[in-house]
Amino acid sequence: MKGAIIYFSGTGNTLNVVNLVVKEFGEKNIECDKIDISKDNTVSKDYDFYVFASVIHVYVFPEIFTNWLKKNAPIVDNKRCIVLSVQAAYIGYGGRQVTKMLSSKGYDVMVVRSIPMPNNYYFNSFFKETPEQRKKEMKEEAILEVRNIVNKFLKDEGYIEKQSYIITTISKAVYPIALRHFNKWARKKLTVDYTRCTKCKKCEKECPTNNIIFQENIKFKDKCISCLRCVHKCPVNAFLYNNKHFNQM
Missing domain, CATH: 3.40.50.360 (Flavodoxin domain)
Incomplete structure (x- = not known):
């Protein structure tokens, strides 16, 4: 079995x-x-x-x-x-x-x-x-x-x-409306502390929707689902929300 x-x-x-x-x-x-x-x-x-x-x-x-x-x-x-x-x-x-x-x-x-x-x-x-x-x-x-x-x-x-x-x-009726908000959430709400960022590109590699592009700096597209994987799994906690670092899980 x-x-x-x-x-x-x-x-x-x-x-x-x-x-x-x-x-x-x-x-x-x-x-x-x-x-x-x-x-x-x-x-x-x-x-x-x-x-x-x-x-x-x-x-x-x-x-x-x-x-x-x-x-x-x-x-x-x-x-x-x-x-x-x-x-x-x-x-x-x-x-x-x-x-x-x-x-x-x-x-x-x-x-x-x-x-x-x-x-x-x-x-x-x-x-x-x-x-x-x-x-x-x-x-x-x-x-x-x-x-x-x-x-x-x-x-x-x-x-x-x-x-x-x-x-x-x-919830099923509200979800599509929320998803449109989620899609732009990272681009609008997240910034990066480049004094911490080591450019390991883990966020880019692990994003489930390929919403993150890492060139010289991190750029977000409009495919975010607000799963927060990038935020909580960053090895150096480099992401900022309202200019503050997260208390990662």
């Missing part, structure tokens, strides 16, 4: 959850391959089961993830799967939309769950950084939740999370 975990992670929260899933299946002698949609465009239809996981933007799965699934998720014959969202709260998300899409491709969706992880979007007064104690609690809770998910899945038990239809519907 072997599974594929297809995922999109911005700053690393989703990847942390994916690694927990790999570990939990591994302890039951079940191997899983990790497939990062920002790097891979193909996945075999020969796996025994699938796990789909992504960060949440505006309470729904981001377009970069859903578009990849539409185009690249293989058509299968009644293969069981898990759908996971990773977010800073339990509020409704786009699992209904993804479940419908995957079902049309032949997947038997057994599990749909959201897993809260520390907030990474805290660059202004409206969004707050998760307190350190709560960060520790969330990580411990994620371990237990993943263990529960895997156990129920292997017992062939359904584990479908109730989703707020109203919040999900509103």
Whole structure:
């Protein structure tokens, strides 16, 4: 028995959850391959089961993830799967939309769950950084939740999370508007502290939408999705928002 975990992670929260899933299946002698949609465009239809996981933007799965699934998720014959969202709260998300899409491709969706992880979007007064104690609690809770998910899945038990239809519907309508704002967010809001920048080009290489061009200086195009990967993963914390350095995750 072997599974594929297809995922999109911005700053690393989703990847942390994916690694927990790999570990939990591994302890039951079940191997899983990790497939990062920002790097891979193909996945075999020969796996025994699938796990789909992504960060949440505006309470729904981001377009970069859903578009990849539409185009690249293989058509299968009644293969069981898990759908996971990773977010800073339990509020409704786009699992209904993804479940419908995957079902049309032949997947038997057994599990749909959201897993809260520390907030990474805290660059202004409206969004707050998760307190350190709560960060520790969330990580411990994620371990237990993943263990529960895997156990129920292997017992062939359904584990479908109730989703707020109203919040999900509103979020799906708001998301395209927010995305237009996100596209220009980096170009309008970020600057670079070149006294710190070592020109390692990690931000350019790891940007999931190829929004960063590194020539003499860093330039942003209008394809940002505000995932904050560049900000939180810069080795020297060189990016500035309102002329201030971030408290990186």
